Amino acid sequence: MAILSRRRFLQIGSGAGLAAAVSSAAPGAGWADLLGPAAPGDRIETVPTYCDLCFWKCGAIAYKKNGRLWKLEGNPADPLSRGRLCPRGTGGVGTHYDPDRLTAPLVRRRDRGDEEWVEVTWDEALAHVADKLRALAREHGPESLAFFSHGIGGNFLKHTFKAFGTPNLVAPSYAQCRGPRDIGFQLTFGEEVGTPERTDIANARCLVLLGSHLGENMHNSQVQEFADAVGSGATVIVADPRFSVAASKAKHYLPVKPGTDLALLLAWMNVLVTEELYDRELIEAHGFGFDSFRAEIALRTPEWAYPITTIDPETIRETAREMARHRPATLVHPGRHVTWYGDDAQRSRAVALLNALLGSWGRRGGFYYPASLPIPKYAGYPDYPKSARGPVDNPDGRYPFADLGLTNGIRAATLSGEPYPIKAWFVYATNLLQAMPSQEETIRAIQKLDLLVVVDTHPSEIAGWADVVLPESVYLERHDDLNTEPFRRPFVSLRQPVVEPPADQKPNWWIARELAGRLGLEAFYPWRDVEEYLDARLSGAGLSLAEMKRRGVFEGAAQPLYFDDGVPEEFPTPTGKIELWSPQLAEKGFDPVPRYTPHQEPPPGAFRLLFGRAPVHTFSRTQTNPLLAEAMPENEIWVNADVARRLGLASGRRVRLRNQDGVLSDPIAVKATERIRTDCVYLVHGFGHTAKGLRRARGRGASDAQLVTRYAVDPLMGATGMNVNFVTLEEA
Numbered sequence: 001m002a003i004l005s006r007r008r009f010l011q012i013g014s015g016a017g018l019a020a021a022v023s024s025a026a027p028g029a030g031w032a033d034l035l036g037p038a039a040p041g042d043r044i045e046t047v048p049t050y051c052d053l054c055f056w057k058c059g060a061i062a063y064k065k066n067g068r069l070w071k072l073e074g075n076p077a078d079p080l081s082r083g084r085l086c087p088r089g090t091g092g093v094g095t096h097y098d099p100d101r102l103t104a105p106l107v108r109r110r111d112r113g114d115e116e117w118v119e120v121t122w123d124e125a126l127a128h129v130a131d132k133l134r135a136l137a138r139e140h141g142p143e144s145l146a147f148f149s150h151g152i153g154g155n156f157l158k159h160t161f162k163a164f165g166t167p168n169l170v171a172p173s174y175a176q177c178r179g180p181r182d183i184g185f186q187l188t189f190g191e192e193v194g195t196p197e198r199t200d201i202a203n204a205r206c207l208v209l210l211g212s213h214l215g216e217n218m219h220n221s222q223v224q225e226f227a228d229a230v231g232s233g234a235t236v237i238v239a240d241p242r243f244s245v246a247a248s249k250a251k252h253y254l255p256v257k258p259g260t261d262l263a264l265l266l267a268w269m270n271v272l273v274t275e276e277l278y279d280r281e282l283i284e285a286h287g288f289g290f291d292s293f294r295a296e297i298a299l300r301t302p303e304w305a306y307p308i309t310t311i312d313p314e315t316i317r318e319t320a321r322e323m324a325r326h327r328p329a330t331l332v333h334p335g336r337h338v339t340w341y342g343d344d345a346q347r348s349r350a351v352a353l354l355n356a357l358l359g360s361w362g363r364r365g366g367f368y369y370p371a372s373l374p375i376p377k378y379a380g381y382p383d384y385p386k387s388a389r390g391p392v393d394n395p396d397g398r399y400p401f402a403d404l405g406l407t408n409g410i411r412a413a414t415l416s417g418e419p420y421p422i423k424a425w426f427v428y429a430t431n432l433l434q435a436m437p438s439q440e441e442t443i444r445a446i447q448k449l450d451l452l453v454v455v456d457t458h459p460s461e462i463a464g465w466a467d468v469v470l471p472e473s474v475y476l477e478r479h480d481d482l483n484t485e486p487f488r489r490p491f492v493s494l495r496q497p498v499v500e501p502p503a504d505q506k507p508n509w510w511i512a513r514e515l516a517g518r519l520g521l522e523a524f525y526p527w528r529d530v531e532e533y534l535d536a537r538l539s540g541a542g543l544s545l546a547e548m549k550r551r552g553v554f555e556g557a558a559q560p561l562y563f564d565d566g567v568p569e570e571f572p573t574p575t576g577k578i579e580l581w582s583p584q585l586a587e588k589g590f591d592p593v594p595r596y597t598p599h600q601e602p603p604p605g606a607f608r609l610l611f612g613r614a615p616v617h618t619f620s621r622t623q624t625n626p627l628l629a630e631a632m633p634e635n636e637i638w639v640n641a642d643v644a645r646r647l648g649l650a651s652g653r654r655v656r657l658r659n660q661d662g663v664l665s666d667p668i669a670v671k672a673t674e675r676i677r678t679d680c681v682y683l684v685h686g687f688g689h690t691a692k693g694l695r696r697a698r699g700r701g702a703s704d705a706q707l708v709t710r711y712a713v714d715p716l717m718g719a720t721g722m723n724v725n726f727v728t729l730e731e732a
């Protein structure tokens with residue numbers, strides 16, 4: 001029974017249900033035949049690869065039946081899937097068969113955004129793009145090109161554009177996602193949390209989640225570890241304005257007021273310090289500035305935090321003591337999508353500091369030390385040219401702690417022409433209209449460009465604004481670079497084609513190499529095809545491509561994970577210590593110990609707009625997938641049940657959301673529920689598509705991105721906090 005309910009909550013490895021749903025979901029006859037059970041005499045083949053439905057990159061085994069894609073399962077040899085895929089990974093089959101895919105290169109017929117196209121050949125499309133880029137480079141320098149990408153598929157194009165000479169390379173996974181977290185930890189421990197997160201959830205005795213809604217946020221092995229921790233009796237503490245799936249597993253659920261987690265974190269630290277419950281030995285040996293830190297923290301009592309957070313002082317004390325009881329195996333999860341309120345790097349720093357007091361860094365059940373295999377880069381490349389001008393996204397180091405490119409910084413520079421003009425955007429696998437705040441600014445910036453090229457699998461919203469659209473084959477039809485992310489045990493995994501693309505789609509490596517050739521950068525592609533490149537890298541580590549093609553994954557020897565196993569207790573901050581009071585922040589004029597400053601509250605009658613993940617979808621990229629759309633065709637707006645009653649809105653009634661700037665959403669069904677506070681509403685991100693070509697997804701549900709017209713920029717590192725928008729509900 002326990003196992004059953006754990007499985008259900010996990011929803012991992014339950015692919016059978018999805019496949020069963022298919023027959024009714026799929027367009028056209030023959031679909032049920034394709035995905036239904038095998039019959040005697042069917043020819044079954046397997047090909048190992050790794051998943052691309054999100055960026056956890058789980059190792060998978062693809063099955064073919066009579067030469068056609070049949071099903072996907074986890075690769076038991078792979079540490080990220082542990083033999084099971086999440087529902088999205090299982091539904092990856094639908095990406096190959098999706099009838100709404102792009103099939104040929106397209107050139108814009110009339111105005112930008114009209115979504116009217118002329119089909120052209122690859123040769124015409126690439127020649128056109130290369131001519132344009134060369135002309136722009138002549139007139140404005142190669143730096144006038146900006147490259148936006150998300151995911152490992154962007155690696156080869158990044159290589160081409162570095163060779164072209166631009167330093168303007170960005171991804172939304174930084175300034176719209178995890179950037180502030182990595183800066184907060186970097187400032188404190190001198191190291192980042194990384195991807196996959198180095199969180200030892202499996203061994204945690206107490207797990208504290210601030211928003212991180214594991215189980216809806218479906219990063220595979222992380223959710224499996226969470227289920228294991230819950231199964232073995234770990235205490236779970238969840239602070240979330242919404243009673244999430246994770247909250248349903250919690251001993252303590254704290255319905256914190258949105259935007260006030262920093263006050264809660266400070267109060268927890270106050271209890272640990274004033275009651276002397278923290279790891280004194282660690283702090284004495286390795287803490288920097290503890291006395292100043294303590295003086296500041298002494299002011300942040302649970303009584304101080306109560307009116308801010310609405311969490312009563314006794315609960316704050318009790319949960320802090322609970323954390324102390326299990327330390328150092330108490331893990332305060334650093335979160336991932338942390339761009340909420342604009343003070344996110346400081347909030348993340350407070351999370352790091354709380355972990356420091358608990359002594360969980362470098363300890364079992366806290367944060368382990370990950371390792372990756374020493375797979376060399378490809379050796380035969382020439383040096384990249386040195387750009388004459390630095391990146392535009394962070395002029396004069398305005399955001400002193402930004403250590404990767406800022407998408408919003410590129411957009412701002414495109415709009416202002418400062419510090420120098422950006423004339424072309426090349427966009428790979430990121431739907432900037434759904435991923436970045438303020439669609440209006442994005443569209444205005446696009447209108448200033450001389451060239452917008454989008455490489456996508458689908459006629460997405462961003463593709464709709466492009467001058468040239470290049471159709472990519474999906475991950476099941478192509479190679480990508482090797483996955484060598486650091487993890488518990490070092491490993492490498494291979495993505496390789498399972499089936500042929502259905503039409504004239506091409507893989508990113510081919511596009512990148514062909515474009516380089518037309519830009520006079522042939523020297524940067526000494527390999528003939530991608531297998532030669534992969535084999536060169538693998539053999540540099542004593543592995544072979546032939547072997548990897550059979551196995552999909554190779555794991556290296558186990559390494560020490562914790563200080564207790566022999567990892568040296570080193571903290572590569574400027575002081576060489578855990579910086580409790582931060583000289584780095586003080587020097588730049590920021591609070592050396594985080595301080596809470598209140599955020600604007602929704603006006604009477606309005607609600608703060610919150611959003612997050614659903615187990616069966618990834619961002620805005622899966623709503624057209626026939627299998628996943630069947631599992632969840634649209635989103636709902638969560639409204640507190642009392643509020644809904646007061647507004648006369650029963651579950652299922654359709655409303656539109658109007659934000660503070662008058663933007664009105666598409667209709668969305670109400671979900672009246674006790675599981676959310678009265679001061680906010682919540683929806684799953686990624687719905688409410690508007691692109692004409694996304695026939696299955698268009699007009700289904702509402703888009704949070706459309707309503708995020710306002711954002712708060714993090715002064716430390718430039719990320720965009722997006723939970724600062726307010727909506728009212730109007731009957732649709």
Ligand SMILES: Nc1nc2c(c(=O)[nH]1)N[C@H]1C(S)=C(S)[C@@H](COP(=O)(O)OP(=O)(O)OC[C@H]3O[C@@H](n4cnc5c(=O)[nH]c(N)nc54)[C@H](O)[C@@H]3O)O[C@H]1N2
Nearest residue numbers: 150177429430431435455456457460472619620621685705
């Ligand atoms: N309002 C709001 N904004 C957010 C978030 C949110 O919750 N709400 N979340 C933020 C977070 S955490 C992140 S990480 C980012 C994610 O941001 P993105 O990665 O930009 O996410 P998507 O919107 O899914 O855009 C993916 C695009 O890539 C295309 N695509 C999918 N597969 C392939 C492929 O194999 N090849 C190519 N060439 N294209 C492909 C899809 O069709 C789609 O157009 O968004 C951030 N922005």
Ligand SMILES: Nc1nc2c(c(=O)[nH]1)N[C@H]1C(S)=C(S)[C@@H](COP(=O)(O)OP(=O)(O)OC[C@H]3O[C@@H](n4cnc5c(=O)[nH]c(N)nc54)[C@H](O)[C@@H]3O)O[C@H]1N2
Nearest residue numbers: 211212213217218239242258259336337612614615618619
């Ligand atoms: N199924 C699925 N899983 C995914 C993804 C996906 O697209 N689909 N994307 C992956 C990626 S790239 C990322 S970054 C992660 C994102 O997943 P998370 O890092 O977990 O982040 P969010 O999606 O922002 O989290 C939303 C949760 O935070 C709560 N919340 C909102 N405001 C506040 C607040 O002020 N305080 C507190 N304490 N809680 C608040 C919301 O109620 C909701 O439960 O998910 C990853 N996993």
Ligand code: SF4
Nearest residue numbers: 051054057058086089
């Ligand atoms: S977590 Fe799910 S969607 Fe992401 S890579 Fe793994 S199986 Fe694929």
Ligand SMILES: [Mo]
Nearest residue numbers: 173177178337
């Ligand atoms: Mo993310």
